[in-house]
Amino acid sequence: MKPIFKPLHAAPEFPFSFVYRDTKTKQRELPDHLHDWYEMVYVHGGKGTFFIDRTFYDMYAGSLFLIPGNTIHRAFPDAEDPVTSTALFFNPSLVQVRPLGEPFSYLQCFDWSKQNRMYRLLCSPALTAGFEQVLLEIDEELRTSKMGARHAVSLLLQRILLSVDRELGTEGRGQTTQAPAIGPRWMRDALLFIDAHYADDIGLSELSKRASVSPAHFSRLFKQMTGMNVTGFIAAKRIVKAKEMLLATDHGVARIAAECGFESLPHFHRLFKRIAGGTPAAYRRRPSPE
Incomplete structure (x- = not known):
């Protein structure tokens, strides 16, 4: 299995990366990737x-995708009319601020997308x-x-996030309905089944039989697809859950590996390093971003 961890190279004191108005083709599109940073497209x-x-999800002008960290994703541009x-x-950590006496976080929109498993917002004309x-x-x-360019970028990022948070909190919430069905029903059912049974002993044979x-x-x-x-x-999927458990619990690595469906600890360590870019212990020791 090829690695899917996407390293993001940026100065530690300014953890931000930006790709402006890039036209994607099948040859230039990033492979499927997984990273800890948050992403807006x-x-x-x-x-x-x-x-x-x-x-x-369909991609077209005015679509905004909110992708929390550790979320598997891959874009497929149209061959004749590729996405820009x-x-x-x-x-x-770049948008952490003091609460200032009100319950607000710039990451509310990402929390909402993760909680509801809905990652696309269709922007209103004003937000666009x-x-x-x-x-x-x-x-x-x-x-x-x-x-002061980095400070300016940080403030502009906060401005974007505030606008999205407000859009989701008002009339824009109606623009976040579930995506229309794409692909055969059996494929969508298979993805839901994997999502619910990733820790079980499932594979191609069982999935194709169910489909x-x-x-x-x-x-x-x-x-x-x-x-x-x-x-x-x-x-x-198993590594994503393992990363969540490493940060949210004090369970031992062996227990986390077993609960995520890995039959052996060495196999878990090998895959974790390949997919996440480091060891489970190092991942757990790192400072929490929130």
Whole structure:
């Protein structure tokens, strides 16, 4: 299985990365990736499909994707009308602020998307206009590197997040309905089954049998639609859960490995390092971003 961990190279004191108005093609699109940072993808134009967690979404102008850390995702641009998008990557520590006497976090929109397993927001005209302007300003700050550029980018990021939080809290909530069905029903059912039974002993044979299709057909379409083979996808799901447990519990590594479906501790260590980019112990020791 090829590694899917995406390293994000940025100065530790400024954990932010930005790709402005990039037109994606199948040759230039990133492989399926998994990272700890939060990600926002805003679509300026073009078409495509975005696979996030367990759901397929259409990509078109005005779509905003909110992807919390440790969420499997892969974009597939249309061959004839490829997507042009802007991607922002950041560590949550960049937008930490004092509560100032009110219950607010800039990450509320990501918390909402994770809780509801809904990762696409269709922007209102007002949010679209504001988004386009702020993205332009971020690009200018990073290109010109004027005094205080990093502070300016941090403030602009907070401005974007506040706008999205407010959109979700008011009329924009109606624009976050579940994505329309994409792909065959058996594929969508298989993804839901994996999501609920990732720790069980499941594989291609059982999944294809449940879907009433041949293993070869299941494997081919699964790879085509998600960008990953079945074994790699299940392993990634297990590692995502293991990372959550490492930070949220004091359970031993052996117990976490067993509860996530790994038959042996050495196998868990090998896969964790390959997918997450480091050892379980190192991941647990790192400072919490929140």
